[in-house]
Amino acid sequence: MLTFQISAQALRDCQGHAKLACLGGASHIRDEQDRLDRLFEDQVVGQLGQYYLSVWLHGTPAEYHLQRCVCNQRPTEGDGGADIIGSNLDVKASLMRASSDPMRYRLAVRPAELNDGWIYVLALVEPMFTKIHLMGFAVADDLLERSTENEGPFAGARCIAASELTPLPPIDWSSRFPQ
Numbered sequence: 001m002l003t004f005q006i007s008a009q010a011l012r013d014c015q016g017h018a019k020l021a022c023l024g025g026a027s028h029i030r031d032e033q034d035r036l037d038r039l040f041e042d043q044v045v046g047q048l049g050q051y052y053l054s055v056w057l058h059g060t061p062a063e064y065h066l067q068r069c070v071c072n073q074r075p076t077e078g079d080g081g082a083d084i085i086g087s088n089l090d091v092k093a094s095l096m097r098a099s100s101d102p103m104r105y106r107l108a109v110r111p112a113e114l115n116d117g118w119i120y121v122l123a124l125v126e127p128m129f130t131k132i133h134l135m136g137f138a139v140a141d142d143l144l145e146r147s148t149e150n151e152g153p154f155a156g157a158r159c160i161a162a163s164e165l166t167p168l169p170p171i172d173w174s175s176r177f178p179q
Helices: 008-021 032-037 039-058 062-073 140-144
Strands: 002-005 089-095 106-109 119-125 131-139 158-161
Touching: 002 039, 008 039, 008 062, 039 062, 039 089, 039 119, 039 131, 089 106, 106 119, 131 140, 140 158
Parallel strands: 089 119
Antiparallel strands: 002 131, 106 158, 119 131
């Protein structure tokens, strides 16, 4: 698990992009009114997942900003799950509501989002947007080995416990870009 302190600038950036992405849509977990009531918060959580995936992978949020510029040009099309432009990386971000223990969460991927050869990263955002945990990843084949959930909020999805994900390696960007 890699943990990042969410900076004030990152939160502002993600809130700005979340406003542009608040188009509604359906939810498998919430009813329509609950989805609308929490749409902005859900969008911020997803944006933070993308932001810090970029920071981990590239050492900067530049790829996040590029991705958002592209998505903001066509807000109704979506990104097809590619959270880094041209990649097969899909971050699944969630606000930690049920427990403060990140290991009690699961990566859930629904059939429509499950693509051969893709990598799915679980990101968990602490309440009040203080920290984000990149829990690890699974590839599509890992998820296909799991049975589909039959009930609960993840009914229809394939899930893997956070403790069973492959850890993301820490990347030391300071060695490439001395200060």
